[in-house]
Amino acid sequence: MIKNISNLGDAALYCDFGDEVSREINSTVIRYFKNLKKKNIPGIINLTPSYNKLIVSFDLREVSFIKVKKIVENLDISEIPSEISKKIEIPVCCNDLFSLDIKRLEKKLSLNREKVYENFFGKEYFCYMTGFIAGMPFLGDLEKSMRVNRLETPRVKVPKGSVGLTEQFANIYTFESPGGWNIIGNTPLEIFDSSKIDDPNLISPGDIVTFKQISLEDHKNYNE
């Protein structure tokens, strides 16, 4: 449930679901998000769910903080059952060409290369949210033995398709972008496709993702 609603500036609501990061809390955030989205309330122009917050931004010419706050407070989230989530397998190549931070991971985690991959692949990860850049999924939770901080100095350019790790989360760079996550490998799969107007994101909040290791050969030939 929402613990507190405050204003973020004069044109957005900041719905706080607590400080904890858990699938349970995130599922509540997603239920609020989906219910509000479905209702298509005039004046509400954007919804941004994250681990434990939901930001509702609105057009100040049409509505105001007090009005939108009431709408959210009176929202009945029992109306729709939470949607069935998709299961998606992501192929990832960990050749030296792509596993850019493997040495750092080995050192920081005190694990050898094989063990790092073993702990990462074949596990189920939950998509908490998408964003930062278009379509980037935030997936969790990584095993405790796999948790590292972000790079001290972020890369100016992380290649498209890079799979990164930070703390208990994994993400995928949907296109070339600056970024500070530890890059473990690269997927040839198109995660964000802007030509798909209705559903450009392959992975949506609530989905379950697994990673499967592939060879350099398979990576090369994947889109042919």
Add this chain to the structure above:
Amino acid sequence: MSSFFEIIRGGINTTFQDNGRNNLYHIGIPFSGVMDKRNYLLANSLVGSGINKPVIEFAYQGPLIRYKGNKINFVITGDVIFKIKKKENEIDGNCYESYTIEDGDQIDVISTNKSVYGYLAISGEFDINFQWGSCSINTKAYIGSNKGKKLQNNQKIKILNVHSNQKKILNYINTKVEKIRVIKGTNFNYFSSKGKKVFFEKEFTVSKLSDRMGMRLEGPNIENVVDTNIRSEGLIKGVIQVTAEGNPIIMLSDHGTIGGYPKIGVVISADYDKLVQLPPGSKLKFQEIELTEAENLFKIYEIETQNLILQLR
């Protein structure tokens, strides 16, 4: 005869923009759209176009355009130095004054003057595509018309529904601001009383590392006593985050949808158009304001804009 703009020089960051796109933050696609909305609406009003039509937005140095086709009107808004080159003469253009140009004429947008963004609107329609209901180009995400890229040298843009109409002039001057009004952010208490004081009392300078995504500021360090990171959460236009180094960064129209730095404040909606026009090197101060006051200031700002538009009907 078909009409088009030949882009001889693209300029520094010349894009098509309109009101931007809604309801896509949750998949990571920002709002985009024009940076300075009032100047956008005035541009379209001055050429008698639909108020929400695509325009060309440029930053600093704008495009050099050769026009091919039937007579058409264009206007430039903002604070911009530009020339109109005709066969027989060359004239210095005035902002907020529409001009008729004909086949072979050139528009040379030399630069914005002590400001960042300018707008070029026409009495016709650019033949460009829309993505999620908007033509707005986001060059970082390759989204929008023109394949998500800024206007390139030597490209041609077709123009439809070309006509020319009566000259319109608006007597308007962009006021400069030094004070940006903000509402306290959701992590305001992450900062020490000294840090809060610095934020509201000291002067900050707009950094060169500013673009349509964000405006970085340089100045005295804003001391954080809780944590320089928060759990990643949503952002909106105008949010002021403070990075681990203690410098503020303001989210602008193409901002990333999620961020992990504490939010010290949010720029009020009424001051956004003025904020984005501050070029690198500008000095600014933040002033705290309450929500109800911010809402009233926005109403006043909107009424002013609407009154300017009404003058042009």
